[in-house]
Amino acid sequence: MKIGKSKSLKILTKRAIYFLISVFCFTITSYAIASDPLIHHSLTISLHPEKSNANIHDIVTIPKSIISSIPNFRLNKNSNIKHISLNGKDISTGMASDDFFRLKLPQHKQTDKNNINSDKLVCTYSIPLEIAKNNMETLFISGEDYFYPQPEVNGKTNFKVIFQVRVETPSNMKVVSQGEKLKDIVKNEIRTMIWKESKPQEEILIIADYYHEFSNHHGPIALYAYLRDSDRALASRYFEATKSYIDLYSKLIAPYPYKKFALVENSRQTGYGMPSFTLLGSRIIRFPFILNTSYPHEILHNWFGNGVYIHPNSGNWAEGLTSYLADHLLLEQAGKGGQYRFQELMKYSSYVNDTNDFPLEKFKRRDSMTSQAIGYGKMLMVFHMLRLEVGDAIFLNALRDFYKKNQFRYAGFKEIQASFEGISGRNLENFFNQWILRKGGPKLNLFSASRTKQNGNHLLKLQIRQTQSDSAFTFKLPIAVWLANKQKPRIKNINISKKKQISFIPFESKPLKIMLDPYHEVFRHLNPKEVPPNIGKAYGAETKKIILQKSNDSNELLSGYRDFYESIETSSRPPHINFKENSQSKIPASNLWIFGKNNKLSKDINAQLNQYGVKVEEKGITLNGRYFNWENHSFVFALTHQKSKNRQVVWFVTPSKKSIPGLIRKLPHYGKYGYLVFEGDEPKNVVKGTWPSSREGLDHTFTKGTYPLSSKAPLVKK
Numbered sequence: 001m002k003i004g005k006s007k008s009l010k011i012l013t014k015r016a017i018y019f020l021i022s023v024f025c026f027t028i029t030s031y032a033i034a035s036d037p038l039i040h041h042s043l044t045i046s047l048h049p050e051k052s053n054a055n056i057h058d059i060v061t062i063p064k065s066i067i068s069s070i071p072n073f074r075l076n077k078n079s080n081i082k083h084i085s086l087n088g089k090d091i092s093t094g095m096a097s098d099d100f101f102r103l104k105l106p107q108h109k110q111t112d113k114n115n116i117n118s119d120k121l122v123c124t125y126s127i128p129l130e131i132a133k134n135n136m137e138t139l140f141i142s143g144e145d146y147f148y149p150q151p152e153v154n155g156k157t158n159f160k161v162i163f164q165v166r167v168e169t170p171s172n173m174k175v176v177s178q179g180e181k182l183k184d185i186v187k188n189e190i191r192t193m194i195w196k197e198s199k200p201q202e203e204i205l206i207i208a209d210y211y212h213e214f215s216n217h218h219g220p221i222a223l224y225a226y227l228r229d230s231d232r233a234l235a236s237r238y239f240e241a242t243k244s245y246i247d248l249y250s251k252l253i254a255p256y257p258y259k260k261f262a263l264v265e266n267s268r269q270t271g272y273g274m275p276s277f278t279l280l281g282s283r284i285i286r287f288p289f290i291l292n293t294s295y296p297h298e299i300l301h302n303w304f305g306n307g308v309y310i311h312p313n314s315g316n317w318a319e320g321l322t323s324y325l326a327d328h329l330l331l332e333q334a335g336k337g338g339q340y341r342f343q344e345l346m347k348y349s350s351y352v353n354d355t356n357d358f359p360l361e362k363f364k365r366r367d368s369m370t371s372q373a374i375g376y377g378k379m380l381m382v383f384h385m386l387r388l389e390v391g392d393a394i395f396l397n398a399l400r401d402f403y404k405k406n407q408f409r410y411a412g413f414k415e416i417q418a419s420f421e422g423i424s425g426r427n428l429e430n431f432f433n434q435w436i437l438r439k440g441g442p443k444l445n446l447f448s449a450s451r452t453k454q455n456g457n458h459l460l461k462l463q464i465r466q467t468q469s470d471s472a473f474t475f476k477l478p479i480a481v482w483l484a485n486k487q488k489p490r491i492k493n494i495n496i497s498k499k500k501q502i503s504f505i506p507f508e509s510k511p512l513k514i515m516l517d518p519y520h521e522v523f524r525h526l527n528p529k530e531v532p533p534n535i536g537k538a539y540g541a542e543t544k545k546i547i548l549q550k551s552n553d554s555n556e557l558l559s560g561y562r563d564f565y566e567s568i569e570t571s572s573r574p575p576h577i578n579f580k581e582n583s584q585s586k587i588p589a590s591n592l593w594i595f596g597k598n599n600k601l602s603k604d605i606n607a608q609l610n611q612y613g614v615k616v617e618e619k620g621i622t623l624n625g626r627y628f629n630w631e632n633h634s635f636v637f638a639l640t641h642q643k644s645k646n647r648q649v650v651w652f653v654t655p656s657k658k659s660i661p662g663l664i665r666k667l668p669h670y671g672k673y674g675y676l677v678f679e680g681d682e683p684k685n686v687v688k689g690t691w692p693s694s695r696e697g698l699d700h701t702f703t704k705g706t707y708p709l710s711s712k713a714p715l716v717k718k
Contacts, residue, residue, distance in 0.1 A: 038200055039063070039151070039159050040060070040163065041059070041060055043057070043164070043166065043204070045167045046169075047175075049136070056124070056125055056127065056148070057124050058124075060121040060148075064118055069153065070105060071152065073102075075146055075149050075150075077100055077146075078128055080125055080126045080127070081101065083122070083124040084103055084125075086106070086122075100146060121149065123148075143202065160201060160408075161202075164182075165177055165194070165204065166192065166193075170189065170190070173210055174208070174209065174211035175206060175207065176208075176226055178195065178205060178275045179196050179197030179275075180195065180260060181224075182195070199408055212230040212231075213226055214226075218242065222261075223242055226264045227263075227265045228282060241295060241296075245299045252716060253303050254403050257302055261302070262276065262278075265280065265285055266282065267281075269282070273301030273322075276302065304325075304403070307403065308407060309410045314412025314414075315360050317413055319363075319375055320375060320383060321379070324379075324384065327340070333714045333716075337711070338519040338520050338521075341380075341520040343672050347369070347373040351536060351539070352374060357440055358374065359439040363375035385431075385521065389428075394423050402415060402416055402420075441525055442475070443467040443525045444465075447463040449461070457508060458510045459505070460507060462494075462514065464503065464516065466498075477494045478521050479514060480514070480515040481507065482512045483507055489707070515698065518709055527697050529696045529697070530694065532674055533638040533639050533640050535638050535667060535673055538648050541591035544591050544593055545592050546565045547593070557654075560654070560656070560660040561652075561654075563657075564595070565593055589641070592648070592649045593650045594650065595653075597630065599651075601649065605639060621635060623675065628687075630655060632680060633655070633677055634678040634679075636676040659683045662683050670688060674691040
């Protein structure tokens, strides 16, 4: 989840841990930086809602070992500077060409003779902030807003900070930052809060709103919930979940690295993982599923992303790793790990193509469904294959080693590789170079399978092909083989390295059935028949055609349909095609979005839906044995294009324009589903499901029968 950036210093201008990565390399390079000297900020901030500004006083303590490498400091361009000095001597300021105030440090800096270890930069200034007196939107300012002075080195900042921030606000306002809360008092209708962070940070964050504060603790860790409404029951649910996840990851990786964890409500719908807190949108925190999905993901970022930092010159490894150890692990513990991985592979197949694919080393942050499919989905699959490569115990110990050696330091893929090589005793250069530096993945096909009896054993011969156009990938491929007189399949791993590979595997019993990648453990392009028609593929198609049939629908509803199709993001927006009732126009052989109940493809659509057991009737639709009328329900069906089997038709019907804004907002989050039913104007989802898929080309059956496949053991048990 993310929102766009604001152009001014106002509200919610932050990427969570989606770090901006601007420099890329063509070999995996080591980026971990030794413990650098830390810049210390002692900030005093007075927020004035009635004036929409903040008065700020900052004492910046700079180690002498680094001040010679800092020519200038930067400050927000809208600052009203009152006084700037270095070691008691005034220094000049000026507006830089990049729209920052530049605080020019003297070339031959006068040192502070009373302190042999550091120098002090003292700044007093004010900045405008859009703060309303009541019912404000959440104020969020960060290092990207330059509300405090930051060193300028080659056009960027690369020194970590520690800080103490004292914030004065009206008594009914609360402020949250990183670290430990030292004070929260009210005197003369002014609230004073002090936050202190002694762990190295990339930046300083300030969040303010008219919060209701709830508190708890988990051993030495302080727990807070800052909510815009007084909802103690909601806070209690989050406290219990927080304790559970802190215990899980403290045991899995290392003790929790901060002194507090806070749930902070946001007026905007975000899902951000910050050091020692998470900033979640007001609607999002009330979704019941968030406690078991996004919330553990954000807590885990305190170890990876906010405990070990992503080096600016490395790809963003943290989102895939936290997805793997949070979203994926929790479902794996419920026996659904294979399903989760399949869905991630489906997203890749739906949203990524030859024109928009890129290697993991170039993933910066999620800014589209394509980047999410690669940076989250592919990355978590690579971590899963790494686990498959080295085994569960070594996988966990290597992650612990990586965390221990790089805590509060910058690290990249090379540091991950070093830990896995050190713990496993193996050279993993080829593995990392292939999956991190190379884009794409293999396409698999079980070309042939045969069995013969030889020397008392049954010899299974498999010819496995990689059918992608580029060169072969090297990977470990799990296969499941069901044997005569054996209930459970035998799982074998085959080392694949060629475009056409023949493998011989002996068994003591006769093979009955073979399945490649039974648990979806290899990152790969899914075969076309593995991917049933789904909403995500319709959104991700390179080109889309729109059919808006002239009908009895009102002009208002037709306007709503136009609003919807204009919201569909596409790299190549084709013209809208308007079919008349008796039009003889040919149906385009491309991905289609069809709007309205009556349309030129009704016969084909109804025939396909009938094959799935869906009945389209005069007054409604019967789906999964339930009847839904046209008058109060919206329907979305993804189907196969009858004239172009690799393309889709999406049929979209709603009774009212009032439901369109909600459908625009919600539908992209239902990408894995093939059919959806919504109720009312909100609209509320009442039915969701996927169409059947086929593993044709990935399995072979010698003897017909039923072949159950039990779930795999999770990385760690509940």
